[in-house]
Amino acid sequence: MHNQIHTIKKEKVLTGDRATGQLHLGHFVGSLQQRVALQNDYEQTILVADLQGLTDNGHNPHKVSSNILNVVADYLAVGIDPQKTTICLQSAIPALSELTMYYSNLVSVARLQRNPTVKNEIAGKSFGNSIPTGFLTYPISQAADITAFRATLIPVGDDQLPMIEQTNEIVRKLNHVAQDNILVECRPLLSKVPRLPSTDGKSKMSKSMGNCILLSSGAKDISKAVKSMYTDPNHLAVEDPGKVEGNVVFTYLDAFHPDLAYVNDLKIRYQKGGLGDGTTKKILEECLQETLMPIRERREKFISDKAQLIEILRIGSEKSQDESNQVLGSVKRAFGLNLFQ
Amino acid sequence: MHNQIHTIKKEKVLTGDRATGQLHLGHFVGSLQQRVALQNDYEQTILVADLQGLTDNGHNPHKVSSNILNVVADYLAVGIDPQKTTICLQSAIPALSELTMYYSNLVSVARLQRNPTVKNEIAGKSFGNSIPTGFLTYPISQAADITAFRATLIPVGDDQLPMIEQTNEIVRKLNHVAQDNILVECRPLLSKVPRLPSTDGKSKMSKSMGNCILLSSGAKDISKAVKSMYTDPNHLAVEDPGKVEGNVVFTYLDAFHPDLAYVNDLKIRYQKGGLGDGTTKKILEECLQETLMPIRERREKFISDKAQLIEILRIGSEKSQDESNQVLGSVKRAFGLNLFQ
Incomplete structure (x- = not known):
């Protein structure tokens, strides 16, 4: 009984990783260790962001699909415990896409184009004149992720603060449309650990640059x-x-x-x-x-048992479907689209 | 047995209406009469596009929610028969939002900004510098609608031809990613009837301008x-x-x-x-x-029995969920995201 009450009161934390590669020491220092600690005191969800990974890999989806289980194995290896932390797969949770559609009517194209994080990321990529729509709009999708889980605490680097701002803007607009506080604003949990440099001391860590040490490195x-x-x-x-x-x-x-x-x-x-x-x-x-x-x-050990990894993701995703469908239900009611509810 | 075979071979037609107002004589002449004829020879789906209606009514969703059943009553009143035509509600079909997410990684922002139909529509609206993201991106959502139902024949006015083009571009790109013809291209069915002018002979028909005759007009x-x-x-x-x-x-x-x-x-x-x-x-x-x-x-008679209208929409939407989930499954497989399938 006491446990039950305690669980209900726990604050919700959401983090995640684009499933575009194995995790490395930068992830370990910057976020994984923190998540291992957070899972004891918070209700934590970790989203394997395969859809977000596709936003700049639409024509090379293998980079995403081949890394989903790698990322889950990385989580388990560092001590993230699926009994304490919900690990789920973005593409397995339809409400995330549906919420993105609703929110995209409340955010202007100009607002997306001003997003400093996305602007920097676009500058760092070789999109040329072909910025994928999904890439420009991914802050809306992130707002869907955060709000779908009613997460209020978001561990981020300071380069990600514009994402929190964008999410809270959407929350306020939606609540205004609803004339009710159906969504909750979130706040960042800024990492105290400085970003780990790549081994060459220059560029961003990347497996293809050979300047990082993976959790799986021999x-x-x-x-x-x-x-x-x-x-x-x-x-x-x-x-x-x-x-x-x-x-x-x-x-x-x-x-x-x-x-x-x-x-x-x-x-x-x-x-x-x-x-x-x-x-x-x-x-x-x-x-x-x-x-x-x-x-x-x-x-x-974990990566050799793919069926177990899939089962962990499946269980986490099903739990997340239930949670996010409730939020989607509220948002649909806010827009008056609850004919069948 | 003969009937069964005949049904399978019928070509699929998709049309729809933004649920932002009651239908008027312009709709009657331009599309409703044609749909009444088409339903006998084609497998016809009509989408009540509430999500698309929200793309320029995000802050005024009542305009959409209050018109969904109006539109369904209009359909039935002119002779669209739910036994022959599937009438479904866009927001009740999650796969449409999910497909939109996948396709948005295959379409550049610049390509959307060049879309002549959307350009004209934006010019005709008072968005100023605040074009809603959902409005700019709605051609991707339309491509999701068309492909989700495997529709190959799309009755349109010639102003909508760029939408067909955009859809077929996405189909080709997706099939290229899949290395398989999982989606089918569609073709327009151009209306032979000229567009009906408003009663004042000038502007676009609109209820608020008082220059149109509604199907419900006394x-x-x-x-x-x-x-x-x-x-x-x-x-x-x-x-x-x-x-x-x-x-x-x-x-x-x-x-x-x-x-x-x-x-x-x-x-x-x-x-x-x-x-x-x-x-x-x-x-x-x-x-x-x-x-x-x-x-x-x-x-x-129809509008006085809202429960019946909702039931018609519910049945049509459930059928459409099954159809569209199959297409979504193929698209997810194409992107390698079929862990749980």
């Missing part, structure tokens, strides 16, 4: 990735003083090494001169190997 | 509408020769009077001089009263 790949990591290009001899800022090895040590004092000590020695990159890389590699080995082993 | 309203009809402004005295071109009374006589030879004779007399507008209007009024009385009476 021991050899991890070793190779650490050895090629960007450090301080002016730190030529061991005796030379080295720079810690922008040195990817130290950024990763900050993110992954359990002993902060020890890392601090290493930094002082490196800055003075006398500590070689070979040594710092060896320390980092050991630490990453230790972090990733159990994750990789669990992941291998 | 005898007095019909009489008033005919009396105020635009004729030949230079035909001042009965003896003067009158112009038939652009004379709305004669256009309506062409459209509604059963005796073509008689109307032809009237035209000759009018052009010569000696036939007054009072007389031609009296002839037209008699003919319209005769046409509309039985329609109005049937309509009154």
